[in-house]
Amino acid sequence: MSPEPGAALSPLELVAAALRGDPAPWPGATGDALAQAVLVTAAEHGVEARLAAGPAQSALWPQAVCEHLHRAARAAAVVEALRHVELQVVLGALHDAGVSPLVLKGTALAYCLYPAPHERPRIDTDLFLRHEDVDRAWEVFRALGYARAAQNTGRLVSHQFACARTDEHGVWHAFDLHWKLANPQVFANLIGYDLLDSRAVAVPALGPHARVPSPIDLLVIACLHQAAHHPEHLRLIWTLDVHLLAGSLGAEGLAQLPPIARERGLATICAYGLRGAQRWLGTAIPPQVLDDLQSVDPRSEPAARYLGHVSRLDNLIVDLQQLPGWRDRVRLLIEHAFPPTEYMLRRYNTTRRAWLPALYAHRLVRGGWRWVRHA
Numbered sequence: 071m072s073p074e075p076g077a078a079l080s081p082l083e084l085v086a087a088a089l090r091g092d093p094a095p096w097p098g099a100t101g102d103a104l105a106q107a108v109l110v111t112a113a114e115h116g117v118e119a120r121l122a123a124g125p126a127q128s129a130l131w132p133q134a135v136c137e138h139l140h141r142a143a144r145a146a147a148v149v150e151a152l153r154h155v156e157l158q159v160v161l162g163a164l165h166d167a168g169v170s171p172l173v174l175k176g177t178a179l180a181y182c183l184y185p186a187p188h189e190r191p192r193i194d195t196d197l198f199l200r201h202e203d204v205d206r207a208w209e210v211f212r213a214l215g216y217a218r219a220a221q222n223t224g225r226l227v228s229h230q231f232a233c234a235r236t237d238e239h240g241v242w243h244a245f246d247l248h249w250k251l252a253n254p255q256v257f258a259n260l261i262g263y264d265l266l267d268s269r270a271v272a273v274p275a276l277g278p279h280a281r282v283p284s285p286i287d288l289l290v291i292a293c294l295h296q297a298a299h300h301p302e303h304l305r306l307i308w309t310l311d312v313h314l315l316a317g318s319l320g321a322e323g324l325a326q327l328p329p330i331a332r333e334r335g336l337a338t339i340c341a342y343g344l345r346g347a348q349r350w351l352g353t354a355i356p357p358q359v360l361d362d363l364q365s366v367d368p369r370s371e372p373a374a375r376y377l378g379h380v381s382r383l384d385n386l387i388v389d390l391q392q393l394p395g396w397r398d399r400v401r402l403l404i405e406h407a408f409p410p411t412e413y414m415l416r417r418y419n420t421t422r423r424a425w426l427p428a429l430y431a432h433r434l435v436r437g438g439w440r441w442v443r444h445a
Contacts, residue, residue, distance in 0.1 A: 078097050079094065079097065081104070081107040081108045081110075081111040082111055082115075082306075084096075084097075084108055084111075085108060085111050085112055085115065085117060085121065085306065086306060086350050086351065088121055088124055088131075089117060089120065089121070089124075089306060089310060089351055090351050090352050091124070092352075093130065094130060094131075095130050096130060096131050096132060105132055105134060105135050108131075108135060109135060109138055109139075112139065113142070114305075115305055115306035115307055116191045116305065116306070116307035117306050117307055117310065118139050118142040118143060118146070118191075119139075119142065119143040119146045119147075119186075119188050119189045119191065120184075120189045120190075120307075120310065121139050122136075122139040122140045122142065122143035123143070123185065123186065123189060143188065143189075146188040146189075146191060147186070147188040149188070149241055150180075150187050150188035152237065152239060152241045153195075153241065153243060154187065154276075156237065156243045157173075157177070157195060157276060157277075157280075158276060158277040158280075159214070160210075160211070160214065160245065161173075161276065161277055161279045161280050162277065162279055163210045163213070163214060164197075164207060164210050164279070165279040167206050167207070167209070167210050168203075168206065169199060169203045169206055169207050169210065170199070170203075170267075170279075170281070171197035171198060171199040171203075171207070171247075172197065172198040172199070172263070172266055172267065172270055172281055172282060172283060173195065173196070173197060173273065173276065173280055173281065173282045174196040174197065174198050174248070174251075174282070174283070174291065175192070175196045175291065175292075175295060176190055176191070176192030176195075176196070176311075177190075177192060177195040177196065178273070178282035178283070178288060179288065179292075179311050179314070179315075180192070181273050181275045181276055181280075181282075182273060182282055182285075182288070183288075183311070183314045183315065183318060184314070187275075190307070190311075191307065193244060194232065194234075194244035194245055194246045195244070195245050195246070196245075196246045196248060197245060197246070197247050197248065198248045198249075198251065198263055198266065199247060199248070199249060199263065200249065200263050201249040204231075204247065204249055207247055208231070208233070208247075211233045211245065214235070215235045216233040216234060216235045216243075216245070217233060217234065217235065218231060218232070218233045219231070219232040219233065219234065220412075220413055220416035220417050221413060222405065222406075222409040222410070222413055223409075223410055223413065224401075224402075224404075224405030224406075224409065224410075225401070225405070226255070226393070226398060226401055226402045226405055227253065227402060227405040227406055227409075228253055229248060229249055229250035229251075229252070229253055229258055230246055230247060230248040230249070230250075230253065231246075231247055232244060232245065232246045232247075233245055233247070249263070250262075251291065251294065252294065252295070252298040252299070253298075254298050254376070254385065254388075254389055255388075255389035255390075255392040255393060255402070256372045256373050256375070256376065256388050256389060256392050257294060257297075257298045257373060257376075260294070260334045260335060260336065260373070261287070261290070261291070261294075261334060266283045266284075266287055267281075269283065269284040269286075269287060270282060270283055270284065271283075271284055271285075285315060285318060285319055285323065286319065286323060286326050286327060286330060288315055289312065289315040289316065289319065289327065289340075289343075290327070290330060290331060290334070290336060290340060292308065292311045292312050292315060292343065293312065293336065293339050293340045293342065293343030293344075294336060294339055294373075295308070296308050296343060297339045297342065297343070297373065297376050297377055298376060304346070304350075306350065306351075309346050309347050309350050309351060310347075310351065312343045312344065312346065312347040312353070313347040313351040313353045316344065316347060316353050316354070316355060317353065317354070321354075321356045324355065324356060324359045325356070325358075325359060327340060327359060327363070328359060328362035328363050331363060332363075332366055335370075335371045335372065335373055336371070336373055337362075337363045337364075337365075337366035337371065338363070338364075338366060338368040338371050338373070338374035338377065339371075339373050339374065339376075339377070340363055341360060341363035341364050342377055344359070344360060344363070345360070372388060372391070372392060375388045376388070386406070389402065390402065390403075406437075407430075407433075407434060407437075408430060409433075411423070411426060414426060414429050414430065414433070415429075
């Protein structure tokens with residue numbers, strides 16, 4: 071995204087320009103407020119370590135800003151080294167138990183795409199596995215000292231579970247295990263494990279048992295993830311994922327995208343992701359690729375409803391429309407409104423089951439008001 075000629079760059083535009091590799095001189099009117107705004111923007115968008123790796127900015131930005139970015143990058147590198155060891159242990163233990171997950175999203179990209187893995191921050195590591203392997207996988211994590219997070223575990227409302235532990239160095243290790251790619255019904259069944267597994271590639275940097283989806287599948291997943299969970303929220307690290315994936319595929323590789331996206335009902339979603347990367351990071355997208363993707367009528371793809379500023383209530387309606395019958399639709403509503411008892415007790419940090427009626431009532435009132443207000 072290029073500002074008007076002569077216009078001062080905003081903190082977001084300064085950061086985006088630096089990520090593009092464009093000369094981004096610090097505005098003449100320097101000051102602590104601007105420096106703080108740029109650093110906050112870099113942290114919120116998850117690109118501190120990536121900016122620190124850009125040597126051009128060291129000569130253009132204030133020394134204090136560059137030093138802060140380099141401190142953040144060094145800290146991230148130390149944590150990444152410990153998480154790297156942990157991930158290899160986990161993947162080895164899963165392999166020994168007969169579970170063969172695919173590494174997804176941020177961790178897959180960190181070790182396949184970024185020059186250094188700590189340049190791709192993430193809260194957890196996402197693993198994709200067959201539904202029949204979920205129980206065995208949990209036994210592996212439990213044996214390794216992991217505890218499950220408090221989550222709504224309804225059959226329709228959630229297709230994943232999270233677990234985490236803190237190691238002897240005080241580093242937090244978290245994993246998110248998926249048996250479907252996303253929780254929203256409109257995305258849940260678009261891409262299955264077997265399809266990704268058939269095209270998966272090895273990642274030697276993560277040990278002998280690490281596999282990730284193919285580059286073209288990683289690009290589709292990157293676009294799907296942003297649309298499924300954060301369609302209204304620009305975050306430059308997600309845009310950078312799409313930018314780097316598109317660059318690694320090149321024109322020939324990107325030509326594979328339109329037929330794959332159309333087959334999965336994700337043409338509009340993928341066009342949205344590519345346009346964002348093109349706008350903010352100057353990603354080179356062959357015009358024919360975007361034309362092919364945008365030739366699909368968004369009204370023919372239910373997933374496209376998730377783009378733009380839609381409400382949670384609107385998303386729920388889309389999900390209900392994807393379910394095959396009224397029994398499942400009613401079940402989804404009940405799972406949203408009345409999560410399992412254990413979830414409620416942990417969510418409200420109590421062991422008193424006698425409070426459950428009041429807790430459910432509070433959830434219904436507060437949650438209902440939020441949905442209505444957001445709508």
